[in-house]
Amino acid sequence: MKKWGDAVPPLDEFGRIRAWTEGRHNAEFLARTGVALGIGDDAAVLSERPGQEWLVSVDTMVEQVHFLNETMGESDIGYKALASNVSDIAAMGGVPRFALVSVSVPPSWDAERMKRLYDGLYECAERYHVAVIGGDTTSAPRDLVVSVTVIGTVEAGRAIRRSGAKPGQLVFLTGPTGLSAAGLHGLMRGRGQLDKVPPRLAQAHRRPTPSVKAGRLLLENGWASSLNDVSDGLASEAWEIAEASSVKLLLKEDWLPLSGELSAYARDHGLSPIDLVLFGGEDYVLLGTVDKRYESELKERFRQEGLPLFFIGEVEEGAPGVEMENAKGGLPKPIAKRGYNHFAEGTM
Amino acid sequence: MKKWGDAVPPLDEFGRIRAWTEGRHNAEFLARTGVALGIGDDAAVLSERPGQEWLVSVDTMVEQVHFLNETMGESDIGYKALASNVSDIAAMGGVPRFALVSVSVPPSWDAERMKRLYDGLYECAERYHVAVIGGDTTSAPRDLVVSVTVIGTVEAGRAIRRSGAKPGQLVFLTGPTGLSAAGLHGLMRGRGQLDKVPPRLAQAHRRPTPSVKAGRLLLENGWASSLNDVSDGLASEAWEIAEASSVKLLLKEDWLPLSGELSAYARDHGLSPIDLVLFGGEDYVLLGTVDKRYESELKERFRQEGLPLFFIGEVEEGAPGVEMENAKGGLPKPIAKRGYNHFAEGTM
Incomplete structure (x- = not known):
């Protein structure tokens, strides 16, 4: 009788995520940034104080479209995927706070390459004091896709929009x-x-x-x-x-x-x-x-x-x-x- | 002299996003759900009250890995991409509130197919009272990738984790x-x-x-x-x-x-x-x-x-x-x- 789920080793998503993320942020940093629960459950839990609004933004980088082996090292891809999102929060006048990372990984990206990608991502996270709090990893048939969501905070009612330019300025x-x-x-x-x-x-x-x-x-x-x-x-x-x-x-x-x-x-x-x-x-x-x-x-x-x-x-x-x-x-x-x-x- | 950005028509990301998203939520719905600023700027702006925590989760679906033409209609893919994220918020005991959608679109997915995908996505959004507040669209060489981030709220300190099971229960x-x-x-x-x-x-x-x-x-x-x-x-x-x-x-x-x-x-x-x-x-x-x-x-x-x-x-x-x-x-x-x-x- 054919068996469901037999024969093929599981993707072991948690194993992968752990290898790429574990120990990157220490507990003190997570507590200070407002992470009540980080990577590992169905969703991350964030605490926040009143008088603030939240900013959220997502940006995706696709192999062959945004980068090639010749143009970006693995760690550069991770760094830039987060940096481009941090920039969206900066463009509202906000403070980048949290990031979620989704990667779709083709066979050409082995664990070592992915680790270097995450090295760059965490280097950027550290530089901008952003806590990486979750993500998703799937396989991909051919091209790597990295999608990063960043959450920031801003003083309530103060986010700087695109729509306020006035003649004479x-x-x-x-x-x-x-x-x-x-x-x-x-x-x-x-x-x-x-x-x-x-x-x-x-x-x-x-x-x-x-x-x-x-x-x-x-x-x-x-x-x-x-x-x-x-x-x-x-x-x-x-x-x-x-x-x-x-x-x-x-x-x-x-x-x-x-x-x-x-x-x-x-x-x-x-x-x-x-x-x-x-x-x-x-x-x-x-x-x-x-x-x-x-x-x-x-x-x-x-x-x-x-x-x-x-x-x-x-x-x-x-x-x-x-x-x-x-x-x-x-x-x-x-x-x-x-x-x-x-x-x-x-x-x- | 060679010109930068000449010759190829722009992707016109905003045009695409507008075609797929404009008019889907009315202003009253957005105000009621706490959206201070939705799709169209660098980041969305959300308002929220004290005593609550935020839940965030991201899930990605990849063509050839999670679905094929034979297994899912376009609108099903949109529906399920959001539903799987809503489920992560449900699994913490929370209320799903906001979603961001990133799509990487290969040539085989024309505007009509993408519209149907978004039809399904918004059908799910309506059913679970989720406001779609942002996203990103890029091209992809070969396979469609849909990545959805959902943000929910939960009473502070009450999110249901995986770690509380006790013998005898x-x-x-x-x-x-x-x-x-x-x-x-x-x-x-x-x-x-x-x-x-x-x-x-x-x-x-x-x-x-x-x-x-x-x-x-x-x-x-x-x-x-x-x-x-x-x-x-x-x-x-x-x-x-x-x-x-x-x-x-x-x-x-x-x-x-x-x-x-x-x-x-x-x-x-x-x-x-x-x-x-x-x-x-x-x-x-x-x-x-x-x-x-x-x-x-x-x-x-x-x-x-x-x-x-x-x-x-x-x-x-x-x-x-x-x-x-x-x-x-x-x-x-x-x-x-x-x-x-x-x-x-x-x-x-």
Whole structure:
């Protein structure tokens, strides 16, 4: 008689999860972050105090779509999967607190590779004081999928949305963009040989730095009227703010931050630096708008904290959209509403 | 000069998400459930009152691993992806409240198929009063992956864990098991022709019914000392309670619920009904333990509410494990600690 569940060894989900997660957070850390019950039951249990709201966000990375062996090490994938979610919480002005991780694992990812992925994930968790409290692991036929849910907290009623930009305000950016895309270009071209890519560009692609501290400063001081993180590219995120706020964003080409490494790399490889800056994704800096009366205060405070800040344009009345003008004059030109596509043909 | 982001139309994540989600929940529902900000920004914002804790859980379904075209319709996949998560909240005695959905979509899944998936997902959301508040959509090279995170609430300090079973208590089940596995067997055998499978078995596999009401009754009355939902099979879940509680679970073969459809189907297809009951997964009934003094009260209350309830064994002292005995006598036999594997060779 045929038997159900015979013959094939069980996936042993708990065994896998334990191997990848056990002992990573100590009890004191979990208690302090508000974890009443972490990994191991049907659901995690969180405690929280009144006066706060919860922020939740999910982001998924798929092999072949978001990364290849040549572009990301295993630990980079884990690090970045969490970092991209932390960035979403930063983009609301919140504090990232908890993460859940779901992995779908194909045969090509053995236990050792997965452990390195989790090493990177926990490295990011530690850096941003995030407690990993649960997850799910399944098998996958062919490609690895990592889906991370992050939960954060924010002062009740204070989360910074995309929809508050007003005509007359300034557009700011908390760091340069385009570096991650240039890094990806280099990693693809060099087939993963790290010595062929300027380190800062490779690092920007593999280990992005979410702007949590900048987001908190903006919220605590009530400076930002709108805020987004640059995951799909500056142009795309600016369009989101423009549409959500029903305003036009006028970017100044000469104000856009352009790093020396990026200029040099673009020149050496026949790429347009401004296209990288506008349409390269995954830099995870913050794009937002602020009233002009806060300009000097904001600038000064970011300087004191050692955080970069660039004013890159102005908010205007008009049909929702994004335009760019340069110092040479002429009419502002419309900026296409298009996102970032990692390995699309024709983009490299 | 090569251009970044040119040539390929953008994925337009927002367009997709809008098409699948817009207008599904009305404003009154979102306000009542505590959604301060739903889909469309970097993160959703939730409000909540003190005295409660939050429960979070994530579960992922992968094409080829958890479902095939023959076994699940598109809307069933959406329904079940959410239902399996709702079940995790039920298994803590909590109230499911919010869901985030991440889909990785291969070329074989066009917009029409995805819409049907979301139809099923929202049908489940409505049934369990869950607000879908966010998500992520990416492309996938080959196989669809659906990952759902559910957030629930529970009275502070009251969540029912796996670790509270004590010697002398009774083991209960809130419904029969094995039906979903038998349904899957029939669907595979009939290559998706629904008329070849007893409807109740196909339904059990495609549209499981999480035991939220039962979980709440158990928590509100303080009846359950431990609780699990049967996702990986009765044997596997019983092992989890046994190990977490450091007890032995002794199941009585003659007490296990065995539906007429399941018996008939097993007989007709040369399957062992008891193996289906023990090792078939995804029935999403609750398995738990309760003190004997609550036995009649519990039974009576479930009867009043029209909810099924079966006592299936006892908790004993001893090395953590699961055994089963039958009325014919003889020594109890150990039950293997093995999980459910959908399409593993040799299981059908």
